[in-house]
Amino acid sequence: MNRLDRSRELALASTMHLHIDEKGTVGHYLEPPGSGLHHVFFLRVNGEVWVGRKRLQRDRHFRWHASSVLKPCMLLGPHLHSLWGDEGLSIGYRTASVEQKAQTFERALRLPDSEILFPFPIVDAAGREVVCPADFWQCSESLAEQLNNDEQHLREQCAGLLQAITETGALIYDPACSTGEFIAHLARALPDCLCLGSDRSASMIEHARQVHGSTSVEFRLLDASDAFDAGIHCDVLILRFLNAEVLTRREARTAFESLIRCVKPGGTLLVFGHTPVLIPVVWLAAAHNLQLESTVAARPGQMELFQFYRLKVATA
Known part of the structure; x- marks a missing residue:
């Protein structure tokens, strides 16, 4: 996020009420052209579709x-x-109370x-999807800290779920392991499982091996697209x-x-x-x-939601 985008998002985080127009039972929000459009989301619950706008929020510091x-406050209605x-x-929606928004999150879970x-x-500016350049993934201490902090809730959710459903000796594979923090967290949480992490970035694999070398995780330099052919x-x-x-x-579809x-x-x-799936x-x-x-999914005791798809391969 560049400086201009961040300034806009910071302003929106504290002044969202100034950007919406609610008259009676119908509300309206206008998302201007620019980088903010990707923050608009839809939540489907029991056949009904709600619309919302993601905003910056405060961390534990x-x-x-x-x-x-x-x-829930990010929902419009x-x-x-x-x-x-x-x-x-231009987004039109039916207005909803704070209680109705919270109830919608509860139903969604x-x-x-x-x-x-x-x-x-x-x-x-040309309408092409933005992808981080290859040199962005050159590992540094600051990048590693940012990536690890951003995924703390996802590590906890993943570990808790796998502890409940995974059998002894299962192989857990993270084909884009980045800093290695995620798969190392799973290795510590599931010591009876085998854990494998790979990444196409040599600097990420080097960092993962240095920082998490004492864990049971095996780290490989490998492009995710070659995983199946690698056996x-x-x-x-x-x-x-x-x-x-x-x-x-x-x-993303090709990789999946x-x-x-x-x-x-x-x-x-x-x-x-x-970031969004x-x-x-x-x-x-x-x-x-x-x-x-x-x-x-949501963390225990938290009124929140995040994307977390769990799928199972057929047995036959």
Whole structure:
């Protein structure tokens, strides 16, 4: 996020009420052209679609930061229209109370058809999807700290789930392991499992081996697209890189369809990430005969939601 974008998002985080127009039972929000469009999201719950706008929020040190975690206050209301014009995206919605928004989040966690969707990618001035350049992934202490902090809630959610469903000796594979913190966290939480992390960035693998060399994780320098041909067959596949700013939508779908071949019959796939998931998971699950177990999650005791897809490969 550049300085201009961050300034706009900081202003919006504390002045959202000035940007919406609510008259009676119908409200209106205008998202102007520019980088903010990718923060608009839709929440499908029990056949009803709500619209919202993600905003910066405070971390535990009271600093503003971007997060995959959504809060009820980010919801606008049940969606009525989305119309694109020269002024930007015009969003109409039915107004809702604070209590109704919280109840919608609670229902989303309980009901199996719930889903969070971010339909608009981050694009540049020419309308192309924005992807971080290769040199962005050259590991440094500051980048490692940022990436690790951004995914703390995802590590905890993933470890808790796998502790409940994973058998002794299962192989857990993270094909874009980055700093290695995520797969090392799983190795500590599930000591009876085997953990493998790979990445195409040599500097990331070097960092992972140096920092997490005392864990049981095996780290390999390997492009995720080569995993199946390299003979990797896992019980759990962690897909946390099919996300905005990491790949384009087309690249993300190609990577998904390549990597699902690595999962053994009856195995589990988990799809999530700090930035929005790019692929249409529900549709791809149906297309590849994958059982969709869940789509959203929240930390225990927290009124929140984030994308967290759990899929299972058929046994036959």
